[in-house]
Amino acid sequence: MIARLLLDTHIIVRWLAAPKKLSREQLRALRQAVRAREPLAVSAISLLELAVLFGEGSVRTEFPAVDLLRQLEADPAFAILPLTPEVVAEVAAMGSYLRDPADRAIVATARVHKLRLVTSDQRIIESRLTAIVG
Numbered sequence: 001m002i003a004r005l006l007l008d009t010h011i012i013v014r015w016l017a018a019p020k021k022l023s024r025e026q027l028r029a030l031r032q033a034v035r036a037r038e039p040l041a042v043s044a045i046s047l048l049e050l051a052v053l054f055g056e057g058s059v060r061t062e063f064p065a066v067d068l069l070r071q072l073e074a075d076p077a078f079a080i081l082p083l084t085p086e087v088v089a090e091v092a093a094m095g096s097y098l099r100d101p102a103d104r105a106i107v108a109t110a111r112v113h114k115l116r117l118v119t120s121d122q123r124i125i126e127s128r129l130t131a132i133v134g
Contacts, residue, residue: 002038005116008119042072090108
């Protein structure tokens with residue numbers, strides 16, 4: 001089965017640990033994908049973001065990074081998409097509207113793989129650089 005959705009980093013955390021924080025549209029799209037047995041795509045850069053946000057020494061300790069990363073790796077519902085030369089070239093071609101390198105890589109991954117990005121990030125939504133489930 002082919003993925004249709006790419007999860008932004010904060011959506012991964014909400015989906016796994018706090019689904020009530022997802023919008024109605026996000027929850028509907030994610031549940032529909034799960035029912036259809038479609039994998040939920042995750043950019044490899046999100047793994048790095050999770051490690052930084054929830055790693056050792058972080059003030060955010062409610063979700064240990066190791067647990068989140070293990071769950072993403074072990075659960076066949078998730079498909080980790082690598083940062084390929086094509087994705088990185090797309091980052092370079094996008095312009096400078098998005099400043100955060102991780103956001104740029106996530107949006108580029110969505111564009112290259114023709115996925116809808118599940119996000120609540122206002123900058124990404126306003127950029128109109130990719131299709132969004134908000």
